[in-house]
Amino acid sequence: MRGPDIGLVLLLAVGAILFNLDQAGATRRNILEEASNPAINLNSTLQYDYLPICNLTTKQLGESDSTAIIEPCILHDVFPAPNNITEAQHNHSSIITVVGVFPSHYPQHRDGAVVAVQKINEDNHGRGAKIGFNGDHFLQFRLVIAIAGNSQHMSPETYAKNHECILESMIGSLKPQYIMGSSSFVAKHDKRIAGEYQTIVLSQVGPDVFYTQDSNDYVFGVHIRSETYGIPAFQALKFSVEDRTKQKIRILHRDRSEFFNSTCLEIYKHALQDGFTDAVAISYNPEGDHDDNGVQNQHDVAFLRALADDMCPPNQTASNDDPQTAIWACVLTDLETNTVLDRWKENGCRPSSLWLTTASWAYAERFPERLPYTQSGGQWHKAMMYSDEYFPNGQAMLDYLESWFGYAPAYGALGAYHAIYLMYKNTASFVKTKDFPNVHDIYQNQYEEIRRHLLGLSVRRSLYGLTSFDENQRNIGRGSAGMQWGIPFGSSTNETEMELLLVSPIDQAEVAVEVPAPTALDCLASYFVNQSAIAEESSILTDKCSPCPVDTYRMVGMSSYECQPCKDGSGTDASAGAAICHQVEDNLIPRGLLAFGYCIMSLSLCCSLGFGVWTVIHRHDAVVKIGQIEFLLLICLGSMISSSSIIPLSIQAGTKDNTSAASAACITIPWLYSTGWITQYASLFAKSYRMFQMVQNSTAMRRTSVTAWDVAYLVLGCLVINWAVLTAWTAVDPLTWTRDDVGTTVDEEAGIMTTESVAGCSSDNMGAWLGSLLSFHLTIMIATNMLLWKLRGVRDRYQESKYITLASLFAFEFLLLGVPILIAVGDSSEARHIALVCIIGLTDLGVLLFVFVPKIRYQQKGLPAGMTVGKSILKSSHFKPALRGSNNGESTTRRPAVLTESDLELKPALQEEGEQKTQL
Incomplete structure (x- = not known):
């Protein structure tokens, strides 16, 4: 085809399109002219020109409730102020007329306009x-809103007649450019009128089927698709589930x-498409009566419980x-919602x-306590x-x-x-290139x-967000608002009540959606699922x-619905709230060992x-x-005092016990x-020192009496030194448990965790x-x-050199064995107690036995025949003789040193021996 031919074809096509559009415009003009004929609406009380101004705000x-009788009236007639219209005309101002008919109880759907x-x-x-x-050039609007009556009080047929008659009358009288669409169940009455009078209606309805x-x-459609309301919750569930076939x-x-x-059926459709094989949709007729008891299903509690x-x-x-x-x-009433919950x-x-x-x-607003973590959409x-x-x-608006x-x-x-x-x-976009x-x-x-321009319109900035229309002429500019009742970001449960938070679209979300809900999660260690909380708490989704x-x-x-009991x-x-049972092993000394010590x-x-x-x-x-009774008794007393230290040594305190008594016992032990x-x-x-002094005096041929009191200061001196050290220790660095x-x-x-510990007496500088x-x-x-070594010449009958030496070796042996044992046992309180008891008790017993058993044996045996006490005391071969001689070089003679009876203060003993001989 040649170039001129192509141009001719295009010209004819454009002309045809323009002709069709002009014809469409002419058709609409004719329709509106016919609509202005009062004969179309024979009911004059429903004609726009006869409608009164509403006497209610x-x-x-x-x-108003369902009992209120509300007659049709004009609620709003908003247009530019008269003093501005004249001024605007000089500034090329245009006015678009919009009409709408609404029931009485949908205020927000009209007042926003x-x-x-x-x-x-x-x-x-x-302007x-x-x-x-x-x-x-400038654009202004005139908005006329009529009330068709109280749809809650009227029959659906009566309301539909009022709605359509008033809307037709308004179109005929005002010839509007747009219809302000109603909402919900009455919006359908706008559709026929819009099509019949070829006037665009912007409906406030969500479902696609509309x-x-x-x-x-x-x-x-101005509204976002209501089918998408539940999709954000479904998407969150998809991401949280590992195996969709089990969900x-x-x-x-x-x-x-x-x-x-x-x-709700949109969720069912998506579930099956996305592999959720265990998806079930249950529908019910709220206006039906399943058991013919005269109660509608939406009010029948037994029916609703069965659905649940x-x-x-x-x-x-x-x-x-x-x-x-x-x-x-997808329920409507409080009774339906609360019954199933x-x-x-x-x-x-x-x-x-x-x-x-x-x-x-x-x-x-009425039952916020039931809704934590519940999701919704809008x-x-x-x-x-x-x-x-x-x-x-939008909130500012x-x-x-x-x-x-x-x-x-x-x-709305x-x-x-x-x-x-x-x-x-739409108007501004259509004329934006026109001078x-x-x-x-x-x-x-x-x-x-x-109209077609509106179909292709895309508004990026608006209070509603991005807006554009699909092939069904409804808004698909953005997703719906996914919501969940939760805790605002940065708050805690103790500080803030739950709020309905935005979780979708993601670019506007306040918080991330929380799925699974706390109630569905496994309890943490140390917790169990409380069935009473499930049944009694207000919210079904909170942590149970x-x-x-x-x-x-x-x-x-x-x-799990129960916890395990602690064992052993x-x-x-x-x-x-325990994740594991606790058992404290204090390593206390068992009663058997305490009894052994006692x-x-x-x-x-x-x-x-x-x-x-x-x-x-x-x-x-x-x-x-000869054994010197005062010192023998002191040996017995000392043994008793030393052995009694086993009593405080046996006092102990566990982890939970008061340690005051044990600390006091610690101080008592060294004392x-x-x-x-x-x-x-x-x-x-x-x-031994007294015996040594007497032997020395006898050897030197000195008659000197050495009494027990003469050497008692040695005992007192040793005790004073010992007590001085103990006093300083107790005052400066006392032992504590x-x-x-x-x-x-x-x-x-x-399920047992054992914490093991050891205890004992200690201080900062105990060593x-x-x-x-x-x-x-x-x-x-x-x-x-x-001293005992030097007294080895005195017979065993009258001194303890041999036996005290054995006792000392015995104690020293226990010391040599006990200290390494104490080190070796380490943290074993039982072994340490055995070692200490043996060191204390057996050392005392050893000294007592080595000192007294020989004396008892000698006392019972008596002296050999013809032997006096004095003769039996000395072993002369063990003593060096004393020297006598003149001072002038005279020859000296040696004679054995004699330890006389008076030196040993044995007169009473000798007298007693003589009496025994007389009796014999």
Whole structure:
């Protein structure tokens, strides 16, 4: 085809299109002319020209109940102020007329449009919004809203007749460019009129079916698709589930409303498409009567409870492999909502997700305690930060409306506002390239073009967010507002009540959606699922985990309804919420070993007391006298004091016990033991020293009497030194009962954690103080044994050199063995106690036995025949003889040294021996 031919074809095509558009415009003009004929509407009381002004405010109309009789009237007639119209005409201002018919009880769906018209009309100093290429033309609106009556009081047929008659009359009288669409169940009455009179209606309805069935080219939807309300909750569930084939999805919905029907069935459709094979949708007729008892299903509690059982049966359990049920419920009334929620709680249900239509409606204001973590959806949320040239966000617009009309509007007011805003944007977009935009002529002659322009319109900035239309002429610019009742970001449960938070779209969300809900999660370790909390707490989705009771535990998180009892005497330290039972191993000395210590002590005390009594009874015997009765009794007393240190050594305190008594016992131990030991060995030392002095005097041929009191200061001196060290130790660095942890072991099978510790007496510088005492004690021991060595010439009958030496070696052997044992046993309190008891008790017993048993044996044996005490004392071969001679060089003679009886103060003993001989 040649170039001129192509051009001709294009020219003809354009001409045909223009002809068709012109014909469409002509057709609309003819229709509107016919509509202005009063004969069309024979009921004059419903004609626009005869409708009175409403005698109630929009707030009063919205608050009217189903008993109120409200006659048709004109509620709003908003147009530019007269003083601005003249001025605007000189500035090329155009006016678009919008009409709408509403029932009395939907105030926000009409009043939002009033706010939009007011803001646009007042723009640019009352001239309206700028339009055209040069921005020197302006656009304003006239908005006329009529009330068709109280649809709650009227029959559906009567209301439909009123609605359609009034709307037709308004179109005929006002010839509007747009119809302000109504909402919900009455919006359908706008559709036929819009199509018949070829006038665009911007409807405030969400379900798709409204725009696909019995619709026409002039019906546009301002609202987001209501089918998407539950999609954010479904998307969150998808991301939280590992195996979709095991996830139960239960959907409950009314079937008499397209909104309830389509909103929930959309979830069912998505569930099957995305692999959730265990998805069930349950529908019910709220107006039916399933058992013919005269009560509609929506009011029949037994019927609603049965529906709840179908959704979540009683005693349903789940685990990680079988997750809790996710529920969507498209219900309307408080009774429906509360009945199914209460039944689910009775059944022990713990949904992983719960979505309710009522959770974002007025129900939430009446029952907020039931809704924590419940999800819902809607057209808009106050957290959305979408803005336009008149308001910074949607909430600011709602606040403005509230201050004007005196009631708090819902998001429906924002939809009405957005409808007017789209009319303005469609017009402005259509003429934006025109220098002289004639809006009136465009709507008069190019209406089909402007309708199609609206279909392709995309508004990026508005209070409703991005707006564009799909092939069904409804808004698909953005997703719906996904919501969940939760805790605002940065707050805690103790500080803030739950709020309905925005979780979708993601670019506007306040917080992330919380799925699964706390109730569906496995309880943490140390918690269990409290069935009473499920049945009694207001919210079904809050955490139902409670701490394990005292002396029970749960080591791992799970959905268990009880905790395990502690075993083998373990417990939880009288506190709830234990992940494992606790058992404290204090390593206390067992009763058997304590009894062993007391037996050793008792044996030592008995021996001390018995030997003391024997000494007193045989105090006149030569053996006892030579043994020096005062010091023998001190040895017995010292042994008793030393052995009694086993008593405080046996006092102990556990982890939970008061340590005051044990600390006091710690201080007592060195006092008793060292005092008793000093008393014993200082007495041996003094006795040996006295014997040594007498032997020395005898050897030097000096008759000197050495009494017991002459050497008693040695005993007192040793005790004073010993007590001085103990006093300083007690005052500066006292011993205290301290406990040290040595480790923790866990028996996972038994669920017991054992904390092991050891305790004992200690102080900061205990080694230094013990070293001081030990050095002093060793000094006395060495001195005593040196004296006993020098007295080895005295017979065993009258001195203890041999036996004390054996006792000293015995004690020293215990010391040599005991100290390494104490070091070796380390933290073993039992072994340490045995070692200390043996060192104390057996040392005392050894000294007693080595000192007294030979004396008792000699006392019972008596002297050999013809042997006197004096003769029996000395072993002359063991002593060096003394020298005598003149001082002038005379020859000297040697004679044996003689230890006389008077030197040893043995006269009473000799007399006693003589008496014995006389008796014989």
